[in-house]
Amino acid sequence: MAAVASGVGQRVPRTDSADKVTGRALYSADVFRPGMLHGAVLRSPHAHARIISVDASRAVALPGVHAVVTRDSLAADVALIVEEEAHAARRVLDLLAAEKVRYEGEKIALVAAETRELAEQAVALIEVVYEPLPALIDVAAAMLPGAPLIHDEQTVATLDDGQVLHNIAGQMHRTNGDLAAGWAAADRVFEDTYTIPRAHQTYLEPQVAVAEVDPQGRVTVWTSTQGHFAIQSNISKSLRLPLGDINVIGMTIGGGFGGKFGGVVDTYAVLLAQASGRPVKLVYSRHDEFLDGRPAPGLRITIKTGVTHDGRITARECWAYWDVGVGSGASWATGRIKGVYDIPAIALHAFEVHTNKPAPGAYRAPGAPQVTFASEAQLDSIAAALGIDPVELRLRNLPDDKPQVAFRRTLLAAAEQVDWAHRTAGPDEGWGVAIGEWTNGAGPAAAVVSLAPDGGAQLFYGLMDLTGTDTACAQIVAEVLDLPYERVRVTRGDTDSAPYGTGSGGSVALFSFGNAVRDAAQAAREQLLELAAAHFSDQAQAVTVADLETVDQQVRLRANPDKAASFAELATLALRQGGPVVGEGRFSPKPSAPTISAQIAKVHVDRGTGQVTLLEFAHALDVGRAISPVSCEGQMEGGAVQGLGWGLMEEMLYDPQTGRNLNPDLLDYRVPTSLDVPPQQTVLVEEPTTHGPFGAKGIGEPPIAPGIAALSNAIAAAVGVRLEHPPFTPERVWRALQGLDPGPART
């Protein structure tokens, strides 16, 4: 296939940009259904309390209220569930708090009413009597043997050494290599503790869903999600509905970053629609987001690393305490402590610790920014202690480049971008480098590519586009069919119509769907060429597909370019001969290779105020193959800004006494604006991976990983203080500069 000006690797406008800038793109909040009600949620004002009683009678009596769902009403609904389905019934019941509330904002009851104001008014009429309990917000305090148990006795853990820990949701222990030998080989051993707070995904568009239930019980949900098939599956499981009775329509999404895989609004909107018999819209406010979203977990981590005098790492051990709130999970991410390096021996001890906070969720490269901060900040401390250049120290520990992975090349590309060897810094300025990594997963995907009678292409699939994947997939179709990109139309089907496909998370989207799209386009192309071969064949000459080429939206004979037929002619001919051109492509998971992100930050620190100003920022990413370079750069810039925000200002704050969130809004929980970040120097490194479409790797996640460390390292280089607890706010930096305790390190 010939390269076309708008195919793979070309800089094209995104398919969705015009609709977004003109306001035509329809988000879930834009959905209005006839007779639609509005939902509101009664949330716990306490981080930890026993529920003595819930009286919803005044809410039920309020005119305009069509449904009030409480734990009791749910229990009545599921009372008939037979024994063997007890687990399923439990799942339904657990949608609302029962005898206890365990975090501020936990859902206690739901209301659907004719207006949102009325629904909120009804919520305020529900009377709940609480008996407050002590709140635990820090993992260290929560693990103490005397700490009240947030859940039950099963969260009391006894370690091998007899130590008893409270509120343990899960543990992971793993050793690779000969740790004793590693320590023995070390000339020096460094041990540091880092604490990273919770950060919220702060997608522009809060969680929102509209649910409708038809008279036969069939559910339709319009929602903002990264994976509409995942929502369908979640609702099916949560509410004991057959999968086929649920259609999920994924609307345009205003950001997800891992946080929009459902369960926060959609299931509740369905519950309210079932209870009221009317469509119901449930929208999170920003306040709701902070109280009852699923943000990144905080982490307290101690890391111990042995090195030789020349900077080679010999062993590493770490103890990680993940703040999982009332949830669980996250400890698996501790494995990232290895980073991208060759480390002969490594041991992990990870604990998931309950606190009185909401369950965490996925946030772009889940766990990677936290763990990468610890490992890459410590590496910089080691470099300083050993007097080795930080880039050089990393190069000494990085594996050699190999097919599919550009370990060193990526770091060197970032270094070259800022001319690292000759970098200069003014007073109180400093450079910091850090490397992150993410190996994309993969999921099932399918695509259908058809040709319209005018020769244009149509791509139909079940992919939610968060990051420009529609654009990249349109470019793949353009490339394979040798068609201008503008002539490819992309349509996302709902779960009723589209073949099943994985959600857009874990950097799997383009890797997975790109393969299916390429194969579908290839199948369509083959149909087109076979048709042309038959069309050009006559008694004098039997033409085969091998005799043909595609140029300028025409198929023609290589040997005789005058013998040509336009795609439009052939697509129209197909309608009479064989049927419309339609190809399908299917994909199931195949392995990818690590995507390396190397970032270099230059900062200035104001010694008077502690203010850290980012002066320069270079970022190299091994994207495998940049199918849509503009989208790649968008991912690099956006991901990096999120990492930098976490390092500079983002932190979910909880009151140590009450356990209540202290900054549940975007005024007090600050995220970077365009004024906080300089123009980024992005470098696309291309080391193709075998199973990626055209060699592309998943690239959504790695850009967020190294940012906190790069900042910490740059600050240390600038003013000589090592900050171990992000965010590096002016107050913390100033206190550190004064030699004061920089302030509490809370998860």
Place this chain on the structure above:
Amino acid sequence: MAAVASGVGQRVPRTDSADKVTGRALYSADVFRPGMLHGAVLRSPHAHARIISVDASRAVALPGVHAVVTRDSLAADVALIVEEEAHAARRVLDLLAAEKVRYEGEKIALVAAETRELAEQAVALIEVVYEPLPALIDVAAAMLPGAPLIHDEQTVATLDDGQVLHNIAGQMHRTNGDLAAGWAAADRVFEDTYTIPRAHQTYLEPQVAVAEVDPQGRVTVWTSTQGHFAIQSNISKSLRLPLGDINVIGMTIGGGFGGKFGGVVDTYAVLLAQASGRPVKLVYSRHDEFLDGRPAPGLRITIKTGVTHDGRITARECWAYWDVGVGSGASWATGRIKGVYDIPAIALHAFEVHTNKPAPGAYRAPGAPQVTFASEAQLDSIAAALGIDPVELRLRNLPDDKPQVAFRRTLLAAAEQVDWAHRTAGPDEGWGVAIGEWTNGAGPAAAVVSLAPDGGAQLFYGLMDLTGTDTACAQIVAEVLDLPYERVRVTRGDTDSAPYGTGSGGSVALFSFGNAVRDAAQAAREQLLELAAAHFSDQAQAVTVADLETVDQQVRLRANPDKAASFAELATLALRQGGPVVGEGRFSPKPSAPTISAQIAKVHVDRGTGQVTLLEFAHALDVGRAISPVSCEGQMEGGAVQGLGWGLMEEMLYDPQTGRNLNPDLLDYRVPTSLDVPPQQTVLVEEPTTHGPFGAKGIGEPPIAPGIAALSNAIAAAVGVRLEHPPFTPERVWRALQGLDPGPART
């Protein structure tokens, strides 16, 4: 594949019935877009007049009016079109009347305003000065040499014999066989003239469209149509827009019967949306439908048939004058004068005659009810004159049955249903028989069938369901996949997303799409079986697809039924191995075989009032294969009722002086209600056709063909008068019974 209880041939509820009876089905009138305006049309009050001037200034000035489109404004819009596109520009201009109006209701100007009332008020403010011209409403008068020309000089035709005819839009002359020999072989020759008036399709839902144009000029249209790809193509041609810039969403349709292939509202809604920059809804009233719909053309036809004494037809000749209003077409249908019989020699002379009426359109089996009435009524007169039983006379002229066509079997099935040989009739009661025929065409079609992780199937395609085709296609998927019908979900894609497919007209829909659906399901089934074969294979045994069978939504080893995997397990396994199960099917036209419809009516005639009452009605149809028997019967009953309505009461009436429509509403244009038709005895004859899916033929059209003749024949049998001009209203019948002229026979 095993037969399943809800597969092909089973009586299942229609996929759309629940949505329709619960009011959930969304019709185009249910579409409301943000900022949507409402359109109204200024129509000519004259059937024929010169337009002296159009002054829209007062309409333009009315507050709330956002667009006024006139011929002048269109001309300004297309003024820049260069010479070579003059034809295209002409097409745009011709959307509105220019120097003349040629029928009552012709569109002169369009308005879009904030409410429909306001739009109509603005229309009333447009001042048009007319110079009325004589109106022509009957073909006989319109053809006279002295008749004013409705169009131009090119409509003056000079025949071979020197005769000059006016207002001729087209002609068709055709002779097959040795006519002279045919006449020579005849013992008797019959010549009769029949006149059939215009009939309207009277779909329950009038024409309606909503159009929206985005800031880049891309058009979206929601409309009630039989073919959304046809609408896309029409708009592209009418308005000079690239095909890819138009997305058409076919909403639930409230009947079409051939009349909903576009051009009546959709193009105008787009024009108004372009002019106003806002979405515009344009809805026809029932009045608009009668004035400016595209009904069936009227016909005046003289038919001359030679027969032997024993009733064998030796020759036939006919002269047909189709009333094509200001349009053209229709004469091709004259070929149906042959009917289903072996006729050695036949000659046709068909003329399309302009009158001051709207252009006709397709109405279920276009032309067949009119022509079949003439041929089958005359055949009955011949039977009476020769003293031969009408069924027997037909059998003597019918070809032998052969594979794919049940000529005789179908007639005999209807006769058997009423025990024809022993039929009884009370005073003024009589039986009439008639046979109609339609051979379905075919069009391009494509379908995608995928399996959801729960093992349910999803069918996605671009088929507009008018008649139960979604149901039949779901049954095909159920049959091929051996799955309960309820587990098949059908989704219709818009023109952006669905592979191209033919519209639902000409009885092509199931014949064409059914093949594509079967192939898509078969491809999905093969994927499932291949996956199962790999899954069941182990070192001990290599399983192949041939070793497998499907039972109870499981794939299992024939030799060892314990070795089984459910569809859900396999569909889920596919997500990891090879990708989601997705099959595509494609179809291009292949020939079908005639579908024979034989109808027998028993009537009573009230000699005092002339009222004809239908007492019994039997109907046999060779459907090829009844994929969805319930839908087949629905087509038979509905089609028959339309034919009977045309025979009993339907007639578009025009004032002979002014040319204005005299019954432009459902009060005066009467259609049968359930009280007018007895329960029908439908018989499904199944003579499979080679290329039909499972042998199915297209069956939408034939049921309408024989009805008028069956009635006329029954009335003649009952009271001995032959009515040659439907509808057989009480007045006409009474007058005939009195020996009076039954009234004017107008087209």
